[in-house]
Amino acid sequence: MAVNIYASADETSSSKGSAQNQALAAGTSTIDCPDVGQRLTSVPAQAKAQVDKELALLDKQISEAYQRLSTSQKAIQQDPNFAQNAIVGPLKDKRKATIDRIAIAIGRVAAKPQGLDALAACTLRATGNAGQGGNNNQGGNDTNAGGTGNGPVAADFVDITKVKSNVRTPARSAKASKGVFVSKCGVNANKLYNSDNVIVAPGVTNGAHHVHDYVGNQDNDAFSSDQDFAKAGTSCQNKGDKSSYYWPVLRLQDGTKEFDAGKQGGGAEGNTGRILTAKKATLDFVGSPRGKVVAMPKFLRIITGDAKAFVNGTANANASWSCTGFENKVQLKDKYPLCPSGSDVVRTFKFQSCWDSRNIDSANHRTHVAFADAGGNCPTGFKAIPQLVQRLVYDVDAPSVKDNGKTRPFFSLDSFPEQQHKPVTDHGDFINVFDAKLMNKAVQCINTGRKCS
Template identity: 35%
Template sequence: MEEIVVKRRNGRPAFALAAAVLAATGALTVTFVSSGGQGTADAGTAATARFVPIQDVRPNVRTPRPGAAASTGRFTVDCGTNGNGKFSPDNPVAQPGIKNGAEHVHDFVGNLAITADSSDADLDASGTTCRNGDRSSYFWPVVRIDRTARDDGRVQRALAQTRPMVVCPSVAERLPAVPAAVRATVDRLLAELDRLNAAANVRMAAGRGRIDSTLDKQVLDALRDRRATTIRGISATITAAGGDRPSLVSLVDCDVSYDGMHAGMHGPAHAGAARVANPRIQCPTVRDRLPGVPRRAVAEVDRSLDELDRQISEAGERLVTSRGQGGAAFVDNAILGPLRAERAAVLDRIAVAIGRQGPRPQGLEALATCTLDRTPAPSTPPAAPSAPAALPEPQGPNFELPGNNGGIVRPAKVLIEYRGNAAGPVVPMPRFLRALTGDAKPTSRGPANARASWTCSGFTDRISDRYPICPAGRQVQRVHDFPGCWDGKNIDSDNHRNHVAFADRTTGACPRGFVAIPQLRITISYDIPREVQIRGQYALDSFPEENHNPFSDHDDFINVNSTRTMNRITACINRGRNCS
């Protein structure tokens, strides 16, 4: 795998510069964009400072020399360019269970059913856009062209009025059936999670009106440790009582959210949007509404809960694939009506299963009806500082969110490659492995995990952390390299990073305790008019505090390749072949 060392025109490493600025300032009061030009309070008004002619970027891509045992093959997958229009502000890898958690829109290719709430079983049962049947999910922030003048002062004004808040995935909504004998204990531990979250938000009050990456890190690190302990306690308690061992590690990590900035960032284009352009199916949660389940009914209730999840995913997939079909009542008659009937039958089975061994739960039938989210969510700040502002839905024909305006540029090509390791053979990825690359929040979390990704076709020997201006006839490209090493045990970790690692940039070897897996690279190419590039009129969707920071580019992946396909990928790579 190539290692990328980004340098500015004066030759100073951009990553080192970013770290030095953070170390010197401790707390940032403005949006920070690496070498992209926002290191000072007024630099955000010069959007073109984030752009660089690609010829001015020095070659900086290093390729480890393959050793005698290197795996040099390559396996490519064609999953299209999101031609079916699966756009979503969910991030099922970094923020599972949190709707609109990304606060910006992603392109999704591959898995059709995936949402923030999808289980592994849902993913496995989904359709896909990939020609070889790969059900994996690949997703990244969209790129937009916005020819209007950007008011970066509005971002700073909105930030000045915002108190950062801690947002955590809901554990209660993701639990399996909880045995009756430990229901009270689990409830107590869930209450402890709420208490930890509230205490963290008290600490975050010190960050009002500014971005303090040091404070954010201190709060999140401490909260992660305490949540991990409590969540392990929940899992152990359920398992010891005869319940199904829940996989909850993905729910440990929380995030600092500047959601309140949305209230001050509604531009005329967004305020005038008449409809939600990316409707989704909304169903009442069930897992957090159940009483303790008699031990003999646990397995049956778990199967029914999984079936409810699959029903929602299948209905969501139908919503995507049937877009534009039928008349005004098509969704109600063809999707929501059948879904209500299916849910009612499963909810009744749950009530019967519990009632055979104890008191039958009442009112579950009220949870059968789902709706289509057709109206924008409110975007005013909350009345109390105990929760972040409600997040708006993407609106209008361009799926816009506050601060993320303009027409979406559909990729001209998306190249998905699984590649080898310079030091030795690779082993198959485990199914449902989660991985991400880059960092969506280098401003509020610091630049340690951020990765430069921008280049132009024909210039792949150089990568920039600024938006490139390409020569005539060349495409703007984003190159996303994922970690190529795995700890051999876990499909996720409490920060979504520690279970995977990048290989050594010089030798290609994996860190001690890690094994090489097929290393994923996604290259996204765009036909963007050159005058748009020169005028600085294209940009990445981003969190509000990042203000389209090109260094906040990122990409996410869940491996849903079949075991057979992953073995084919691995064999191809280890034999030095090029396959598809």
């Protein structure tokens, strides 16, 4: 639930108003807007291209509004109503016009969706980052030394040795498919980066507003078609796997000026520092604890996690952070791990493992696939498919949280600007471009309990 930091009519005490204005002036707030894309359960094919572009425009509008908010502390100090009148109010007007175009586009070929106008208004949300760096880009001793002022902060990190065990694994039935198919696709040594997202924002440059690492398919940008994927090269050892695997880059906030330092998606949107290449990236396809799996259809798209979970809430979040030597004990959802000496940072994505048996994508890019329940069972009407388990290992020192990363800098995910590099926003994307022969091999391997590649 977002927190509107403006006082309502019956909350006008000077002390409360002063605290709220101080939060705005210090930059310790973000912009929280309803996620329109997640509310669209059906978009006709004829309207999809325009709807995708309008959804990407909504993201751009939020990014621009957040950037203005983060650079307007002086104006807010002088006028407590500045943020509402000059940033949030105009943002609502822009969003309403864009949302109207979405409804009209759908209405031309199907029933016009109702009630989308209610999603236009945004609120200002207090982040709790005061005194810890965060958005505070005013200088001083509490600012993250190598960052640009929009996170992370010391409170985003936790000593993993002090976290209680929280890992639970569903029991396997006698009919479980226990095999593993391994696709070896490298760690993006080719340095294939961009800030597009061809699943969520096809045809839109910088649709992600943060930079992705790519392995597997080597034709990855906003304009790649299924035909492009099929014809492209691959970094995978088995050339029958031309799938696209991508995730937001991890950076060390050490002041390094990367290739994207002044570009949208990079430094211009608060994603700064040295991009860290994983020392190891494993892509395992595993079976179901309840029975056999079926083949995934070619060009199936799966997004796991939520890049906007900091403001959206955790309904679709699926971040898992840990350290080598601790993965079977502790997985962190909303904290970066401080790993002990000799232990590496690990990001793990366990993708959805149930498919609706019909669609390779859906309007909100989620409802055509699902997670199995706690017992490993797929929802009614869904079939178990090979589950992608993606594991990324990074050799990065634990930052010095007591001095806000001055001695040893923070590391952080790239993110939408308003998401402030929060670890809960970690996510992964996958487009299946296995050829039929290799997919059948993978399914047989998994269902017969073998390990193959």
